[in-house]
Amino acid sequence: MRILVTGAAGFMGSHLADALVAKGHEVHSVDDLSGGFMRNVNPACKFKQLDLRDREATNKYVSEIKPELIYHLAADATEGRSQFTPVQCTERNYMAYLNTLVPAIRSGALKKVVLTSSMSVYGAQTPPFSEDLDRKPEDIYGLAKTAMERSTEILSEVHNFDYTIIRPHNVYGPRQNLSDPYRNVMSIFINCLMNNKNFYVYGDGEQTRAFSYIDDFTPYITKAGFDDKVNGEIFNIGPVEEVTINHLGEIVLEKYFGTKDWDKKYTPKHLPPRPKEVKEAYCTVDKARKMLGYNTTVHLEDGIEKMIAWARSMGAQKPVYLDDFELHSDKIPLTWKDKLI
Ligand SMILES: NC(=O)c1ccc[n+]([C@@H]2O[C@H](COP(=O)([O-])OP(=O)(O)OC[C@H]3O[C@@H](n4cnc5c(N)ncnc54)[C@H](O)[C@@H]3O)[C@@H](O)[C@H]2O)c1
Incomplete structure (x- = not known):
């Protein structure tokens, strides 16, 4: 599997890249270092500093790599700030994602996308949130994640690739x-x-x-890329406490x-x-428990x-x-x- 991890110099992306390298995969990775650090990048990954908002450069890079599996984690995840930086939020989230996804689909190699979304898509509905609730974002960040989720569903149906969407809780930990x-x-x-x-x-x-330690997140997003049973599914990941x-x-x-x-x-x-x-x-995590073996440790x-x-x-x-x-x-x-x- 040729794997591409976006946001690989960031917090969650770097832990994911470590897990994939440890499993012996060929991992390509990108990040523009706007919120991540070179020190986080696993040296066994092929790394390119790339701003995914740059459509031409991203097109060239993705067309060369021809990823079969993409884990998309690159983001401007400043949810509370997104009301004051709506253009940056939309470009770094929604547009950066489409810029990555479109050439990957066009290359003909793409088999699956694991999209890192967010609980922000639930908005102000009554918790606990379960995955079957409608998306009702209340802020610009949630709106961008909603657009990313829905675009994944639509494009996967039309262009024949699989996907799994992960909605993490507040994840914390080293890096x-x-x-x-x-x-x-x-x-x-x-x-x-x-x-x-x-x-x-x-x-x-x-x-x-609710807060998740990074070690209680990485194994499940990793697994989501390789388990055909979770294709087309959305998962909350995080503790209920x-x-x-x-x-x-x-x-x-x-x-x-x-x-x-x-x-x-x-x-x-x-x-x-x-x-x-x-x-x-x-939110509820019954689905992740059942289908991904999720467990808080x-x-x-x-x-x-x-x-x-x-x-x-x-x-x-x-x-x-x-x-x-x-x-x-x-x-x-x-x-x-x-x-x-
Ligand atoms: N940490 C959490 O609690 C949490 C919760 C819900 C969802 N998420 C999502 O998980 C993913 C990873 O979050 P994180 O906490 O690791 O954030 P992070 O900021 O540590 O990582 C995101 C990375 O994306 C990179 N990036 C931003 N814009 C880019 C661009 N245009 N081109 C290339 N790289 C770019 C940043 O440099 C950064 O390294 C994000 O999609 C975020 O929305 C995180």
Whole structure:
């Protein structure tokens, strides 16, 4: 199998590439390093630095590689920011995906696509979300993922290739981008502490999320590429145990300082809720359990300990902010506008 992994210098893509290399596959990989790092790229992968928004260059590359299996993970996954950078979000998600998929289909070699989507496609429906719910995205990022999912279904039917769609929960673990102030709440919390700052919580902090340690994600996305029984299926991947953001903050503080009695200067500060952020987001994983053998093995508290140990080994990172937003509004969170993180 000639495999192409997009977003292979990123967090989840690099762990996936490691798993594929370990299984002895020929892995081609691309990333434009906008959110990923060369240090994450498995040296046994053939790697090309490529911006998938560049249609001509992507066409040339994919036409040469002729991938039989594509795992698409490249993304601008800054969901909360996507209302203020809608063009970048659409180009880095939907357009980058089509730019990759179209030449792969045209090459005649493509057998299967594993698309990494998101729970954002469920929007503000009542959780737990199951895969058979309609897609009702509430934000620009969810809209792009919805378009990517639906395009996959339509194009696979017309052009005869298989697909599996994976909708992960909040995944965390080593190699997550600690310098991104726009996403990955746990990394932001930990990086603030490493920079000797308190962290900020949007709204009352009682919004709930479920978190997956990376080791409880990679085996299942890997398997999805090779199991014919999951062709044409959509899977939620993530634990069912949800946690409030307030409680997540408490665990991070306790694990970081090794005591519940941490210096009160680190007490989290609250800010107004972010626009379009849903209050509750967790889902059922019965289907993944049944068809992919999904199982959670890393408890949240243990995972946070591992994450903190890794983050400390990387050291405090300086947050990297955008030069500007595409749209300005008083709804842009202060953490971003005033660069508080
Ligand atoms: N991490 C999560 O909790 C989570 C949850 C749901 C869905 N997802 C999805 O999983 C996938 C991987 O997420 P991640 O957390 O590893 O993110 P990540 O940012 O670490 O990885 C994405 C990679 O894509 C690359 N990229 C962005 N635009 C590109 C372009 N135009 N051309 C080439 N490369 C480009 C970035 O440089 C980055 O390395 C994404 O599709 C994301 O939407 C992630």
